[in-house]
Amino acid sequence: MSFYFYRQHDAMQCGVACMAMVCKYYGRKCSFETLSNICTITNEGVSMQALKQLAEVLGFDVLCGKASLYQTKDINYPCLLHWNQNHFVVLYKVKKNRFYIADPAKGLVKYNLEEFKKHWISTQSNSEEKGIAMFLEPTPAFYKNQIEDNIKEERSFKFLFGYIKQYHKYFGQIVLGLLVGSLLQLILPFLTQAIVDVGIKNQNIGFIWLILLGQLMLTISRTAIDFIRRWLLLHISLRINISLVSDFFIKLLKLPMSFFDTKLMGDLMQRMSDHSRHSRTAHTGHDACRASTSSGSSIHL
Numbered sequence: 001m002s003f004y005f006y007r008q009h010d011a012m013q014c015g016v017a018c019m020a021m022v023c024k025y026y027g028r029k030c031s032f033e034t035l036s037n038i039c040t041i042t043n044e045g046v047s048m049q050a051l052k053q054l055a056e057v058l059g060f061d062v063l064c065g066k067a068s069l070y071q072t073k074d075i076n077y078p079c080l081l082h083w084n085q086n087h088f089v090v091l092y093k094v095k096k097n098r099f100y101i102a103d104p105a106k107g108l109v110k111y112n113l114e115e116f117k118k119h120w121i122s123t124q125s126n127s128e129e130k131g132i133a134m135f136l137e138p139t140p141a142f143y144k145n146q147i148e149d150n151i152k153e154e155r156s157f158k159f160l161f162g163y164i165k166q167y168h169k170y171f172g173q174i175v176l177g178l179l180v181g182s183l184l185q186l187i188l189p190f191l192t193q194a195i196v197d198v199g200i201k202n203q204n205i206g207f208i209w210l211i212l213l214g215q216l217m218l219t220i221s222r223t224a225i226d227f228i229r230r231w232l233l234l235h236i237s238l239r240i241n242i243s244l245v246s247d248f249f250i251k252l253l254k255l256p257m258s259f260f261d262t263k264l265m266g267d268l269m270q271r272m273s274d275h276s277r278h279s280r281t282a283h284t285g286h287d288a289c290r291a292s293t294s295s296g297s298s299i300h301l
Contacts, residue, residue: 003078003092006032008104015039015046015080015088017104019054022078022090026138030058048082051134059142064134066123072099072133081120082132091133163240170232177229184222191215 004024008017009032016035023030039046039054048064055062064080072079078092083103093100099116101109111119120131164171191211199208 003100003102003108005102005108006104007107012041012045014104015051016041018080018088018090018102019051019058021092021102021104022060022080022136023058025078025092026142028142045086046088048132048134051080051088055134055136059139059144060136061139062134062136065132066125066130067133067135068128068130069117069121075135077137078102079136080134082122084119085122160240163243164236167236167239170236174229174232177225177232181222181225181229184218184225188215188218191218 004021006017006020006024008014013032013036016032016039019035019039020030020032035054038057040050052062052064072081072091073094075091075094078090081089081091081101083089083101087103087105089104090102091099092102097113099111099113101111101116103109117129121129122131124130191214195208195211198204199211
């Protein structure tokens with residue numbers, strides 16, 4: 001089976017993200033929201049006991065405690081590890097003394113034996129190094145117990161659509177400006193070719209001046225259209241950014257105090273800065289379209 005990676009949304013969700021990855025490995029997609037509602041999360045994060053209870057509710061057969069290095073090498077399925085004594089990761093494969101870790105804060109990482117021991121080993125008992133691990137195996141209840149998973153991890157464009165649709169009349173003008181500007185860009189090479197093939201070949205100075213004047217007018221028109229198009233994009237972008245930030249604050253103020261008990265200030269600040277990433281998505285798509293049109297005219301030249 002391939003291993004699917006989930007990145008934690010904030011500093012307190014490493015355990016929830018690990019559990020979501022294990023569930024996905026066994027063919028069941030669980031949202032962070034659903035798992036967080038079941039699991040007890042405090043302002044210090046989630047405990048091993050809380051994760052054990054979550055796994056049992058989901059339908060896993062759970063064995064957790066101190067484990068030796070040899071026990072982790074023998075497994076052929078994902079297990080949760082207590083990492084650096086303050087974090088949770090998933091060990092999903094061991095091959096030739098290489099330990100493949102899914103770290104919800106960093107990504108998919110590969111460690112050698114010494115690096116793995118440095119991060120995981122917490123105690124030494126009877127000359128044997130041990131760390132804390134949780135071994136999970138799905139039972140029939142895992143596949144039968146259908147907890148409603150509220151999958152609300154929407155794509156950036158889908159999330160933005162609710163804000164963009166109110167400016168649909170501007171987008172018609174932007175698309176029209178893009179098409180007209182691209183058409184003018186495509187005409188310029190033909191005018192340059194006409195100067196060489198007709199004006200210079202026949203030594204017709206009047207024709208050359210006429211074509212040069214036409215090129216100047218086309219360039220001015222294209223620049224004006226591009227300026228208006230960019231101004232419209234800036235106008236829409238500012239309006240959407242203001243709406244995103246204001247809606248975020250409104251939603252934040254309506255949340256109960258218990259929500260802030262499980263969040264760090266850095267997590268909330270990160271959510272506030274996410275609106276700029278969403279707005280850049282629209283700009284990136286538009287600029288890519290513009291660049292492809294310009295490159296097409298360059299190839300013709």
